[in-house]
Amino acid sequence: MKTITGWLVTLFLSLVLIYPVLAAPKYPDVEVPGTIRVIVAYNAGGSSDALARVTLPTWEKAIEDLTGKSTSAIVVNLPGAGGEVGWTSLSHAQADGSTIGIINLPAVPIVQAARDAGYEPWLEKFTALGVNVIDPNVIRLGSRSKYNTLAEAIDAAKQNPGSVTVGADGPLSDDHVAMYAIEKATGAKFTFIPYSGGSPANRSFMSGEVDIGIGNVFDHVKTKTSAKEAAVLLNDRYPLIEDVPTVKELLGIEIGEFGSTRGFAAPTGTPEPLVQVYREAFAATFNDEDFQSEAKKRNITIVKPRVGDEFTKLMEENERITQDLLQLFIDGGFIK
Amino acid sequence: MLEQIIEGALVAFELRHILLAFAGSVLGTLLGALPGVSATLGIALLVPLTFAMSPVAALIFLGAVYCGAIYGGSISGILLNVPGTPAAVATMLDGYQMAKQGKGGTALGIDIISSFVGGQISVIVLLFGAPIVAIFALEIRSAEFFWIVIFAMSTVGAIGSTSPLKGIIAATLGLAIGVIGSHPMTGALRFTFNQPALYEGVPVVTALVGLFSISQVLILAEGKGMESQMNVPSVGSLWPGRRLLWQLKNTILRSSLIGTIVGLIPGAGADIAAFIGRNEARRYSKTPELFGKGAPEGVAAAEAANNAVVGGSLIPMLTLGIPGNAVTAALLGGLLIHGLIPGPMLFQEAPDVLYPFIFSLFLANLFFAVTAFFGLKYVAKVVLVPQGIVAPVVAGLAIIGAYSFRNMGFDIWIMFGMGMLGYVLRKADYPLAPIILGIILGPLAEENLDRVMTLAKAANLSLMGYFLQRWLTITLMSLTIFTLVYSLIRGSRKPQSATVQLPAEED
Known part of the structure; x- marks a missing residue:
């Protein structure tokens, strides 16, 4: 009896002694705010909101593993003005790590190009943390269109500028950007027909009101039966829609990757050690298998994660594309 | 589809959803x-309460409130000759007479x-009709959508409760705000x-809360505040x-069908359905002379019709x-x-929200009936709450509601502004519902017309x-023109004795 008790005590003591060594936090000296506000510039229930709510529980745990301090991240929905309200509030927030947020690309640079946005200049105001969600654009030809192939429709838009209609969420959306990118690459000139959201755009696409529809992955999944042809604006095929060729495969044009990107960023000025911790915590979260399966269950289009500088590069790339296409937006009358 | 319907029924019968339907119905x-x-x-006032709920739960709760409120208005109408809601005015005409004759319980x-x-x-009708309408609606393009919206606006003048001119003026005001x-x-x-708060327009919920609640608070504040010390007669x-x-x-x-159909027509609400239902009952009655003097048919016809509007209008x-x-509009x-955008796609995208919601309405109807049968004595007591208490509570809820929608202080000012506007208009006997319809429908009309113009240009056609x-x-287009001509004729005619003056507020 005595020996068993002795053994147990020894075991217990050794566990207590070993535990901190096993779980020793990497950054024990970094002070983490007790609550971290995560600003989402769209309503609760939207796709950005869903991303935040799926990511944050795992991210909190990752921070605790890294620093040994517990924190709770709360989502703050600040919708309005096409996202500008939320992003402005993020850019002006105390840069002490108590506030981060989701920035949406290409919406952030596009809104800045369109008007005096409160968060200007965005590349300097936001510090990249990490991103793992890019919802690629898909271009589809409607089954009721008089054109038989996308190539034929693009050809008609070259011969007779403005005669081919493209319906999409917009204006100034990622779909709108993708359309101009295709125009620029092919020399075609479409007529852009904006709808207030993906759902009405899909309806019009199915009803045959427009020739071409540009949307994201799930827009294509929902309207698959109404499309004669479709192509994804990526360099490689996208896993969820393996049967859809890339624009390069189908049309032979090289235009790069387009889609709707939702990434986490902090207001610039946030202390360097905290930025480091947050980035590593996002890297750990994005690679967590439970998180990945939960995200897939919720139809979140996750891609290979990009953390820190890699995300910064993506942000700069988005700004460059916006500047590149700016003249087309101005010609279309969408930006003054 | 059958599978979705059954699944919807099962979700609606989950305990928490049953409880929410019950709470909503009683409230x-x-x-x-x-x-x-x-x-x-x-x-x-209750929409902000649902911000934290799941979409299904929120809809179930609000739908139940709708059902319960349309019924509840008749209680004070029958007992006290004070309609709780405008929809109960028709019920009251015979109901109160019955109560005076000692037949209040029967009424x-x-x-x-x-x-x-x-x-x-x-x-x-909603359960089986809506999915069919949704399938047809998938064929609707921007041009048709534009004309449906214009038709909806035109009915405001043709069948609205006050004068066509005032209805149209109110609708125009709504359109202006919608710009x-x-x-x-x-x-x-x-x-x-x-003002970034205005970039996406005046939010519908904020406008609604302001127009209806603040104007009501101001009207209540005109009284002395303690006058509703009436006695509820025992039944x-x-x-x-x-x-x-x-x-x-x-x-x-008959009235149930009339109510459902009136509900389908834009511009008409439960109050108008109740009057049409009652008029038809009188036409078919063997004893039309008893109407207005305590005819049970009058109560039955008005109430069946106004509650039937719920399903039709959805x-x-x-x-x-x-x-x-x-x-x-408030439910919208x-x-x-x-994040649910009503439209033909909704039945494809969110059947898991819609079918439970529709089934919960069956429950909501059941719950108010059961509650009323067993607890009418207590329910009737709410009419005793002095207006001096109702007014500040409503004002408080309105402010919280306006702010919590987007967490923007500016929205409170929008709400007060709309409230002052609503008060002035109600004092001048203008209806408020067309304003809200204008705010919602105006941007829809503009958006669709703009698209049609662009599409026409791309197709090399005139508009x-x-x-x-x-x-x-x-x-x-023809339907709209017909309605407009009809409302012009109606407006130029002298009011007939049969039309009853309705309060400016609509249901």
Whole structure:
């Protein structure tokens, strides 16, 4: 009896002694705010909101593993003005790590190009943390269109500028950007027909009101039966829609990757050690298998994660594309 | 589809959803019974309560409030000759007479049963009708959508409760407010005065809360505050007897169908349905001379009709995104907050939200009936709440609601502004519902017209040429012109003695 008790005590003591060594936090000296506000510039229930709510529980745990301090991240929905309200509030927030947020690309640079946005200049105001969600654009030809192939429709838009209609969420959306990118690459000139959201755009696409529809992955999944042809604006095929060729495969044009990107960023000025911790915590979260399966269950289009500088590069790339296409937006009358 | 319906029923019968339907139904009944709080105001005040709920739960709760409030209004109408909601005015005409003759219990019993049957019949129509309408609506293009919206606006003048001119003026005001915000086609900002809060236009929920609640608070504040110390007369047995009910069966069925159909038509609400139902009952009655003197048919016809509006009015709201009256506009606001955009796609994208919601309406109708049968004594007590207490509570809820929608302080000012506007208009006897319809429908009309113009240009056609391409568009255009001509004729005619003056607030 005595020996068993002795053994147990020894075991217990050794566990207590070993535990901190096993779980020793990497950054024990970094002070983490007790609550971290995560600003989402769209309503609760939207796709950005869903991303935040799926990511944050795992991210909190990752921070605790890294620093040994517990924190709770709360989502703050600040919708309005096409996202500008939320992003402005993020850019002006105390840069002490108590506030981060989701920035949406290409919406952030596009809104800045369109008007005096409160968060200007965005590349300097936001510090990249990490991103793992890019919802690629898909271009589809409607089954009721008089054109038989996308190539034929693009050809008609070259011969007779403005005669081919493209319906999409917009204006100034990622779909709108993708359309101009295709125009620029092919020399075609479409007529852009904006709808207030993906759902009405899909309806019009199915009803045959427009020739071409540009949307994201799930827009294509929902309207698959109404499309004669479709192509994804990526360099490689996208896993969820393996049967859809890339624009390069189908049309032979090289235009790069387009889609709707939702990434986490902090207001610039946030202390360097905290930025480091947050980035590593996002890297750990994005690679967590439970998180990945939960995200897939919720139809979140996750891609290979990009953390820190890699995300910064993506942000700069988005700004460059916006500047590149700016003249087309101005010609279309969408930006003054 | 059958699978989705069954699944929907199962979700609706989950315990928490049953409880929410119960809470909503009872709360709706109480709010409806409270003179000065209409179904619209009730929902507008309760929408913020649903922000934290799941979309299914929120819709179930708000739908139940709608059902309960339309019924609840009749209680104070029958007992005190004070309609709790405008929809109860028609019920009151015979109901109060019956109560004076000592048949108050019978009147209330008929009231409960007719409301229940009317409500259930309309929900059956909604359950099977809405998905069919949604399938047809998938074919609707921007041109047709534009004309449906214009048709909805034109009915405001043709069948609205006050004079056509005032209805149209109110609708125009709504359209003007609807212009604020970014242009739907180009994104250019209009009348926003550099206020980010206005970039996306005046939010519907905020406008609604302001228009209906603040104006109501101001009207309540005109009184001394303690005057509703009335005595609730005691009533006998609520059971009207099998024989009387059997006699009323045709009246109830007819009115239920009338109510459902009136609900479908944009511009008409529960108040108008109740009057049409009652008029038809009088036409078919063997004893029309008893109407207005305590005819049980009068109560049955009015109540079955106004509760049947619930199901009917949800069909255009859910399938087209076009609210026909102020209550469904309030519900629409509730839907939008949860990321659900009403329209033909909704039945494909969110059947898991819609079917449970529709089934929960059956429950909501059941719950107010059961509550009323067993607890009418207590429910009736709410009419005793002094207005001096109602007014500040409503004002407080309105401020919280306006702020919590987007967490923007500016929204509180928008709400107060709309409230002052609503008060002035109500004092001048203008209806408020067309303003809300204008705010919602104006941007829809503009957006679709803009698109049609761009599409016409791309197709190298004139605007008229584009409209005349499809028969559906032509039909809708003709319908709109007919309605406008009718309302002009109606406006130029002298008011007939048969039309009853309705309060400016609509349900």
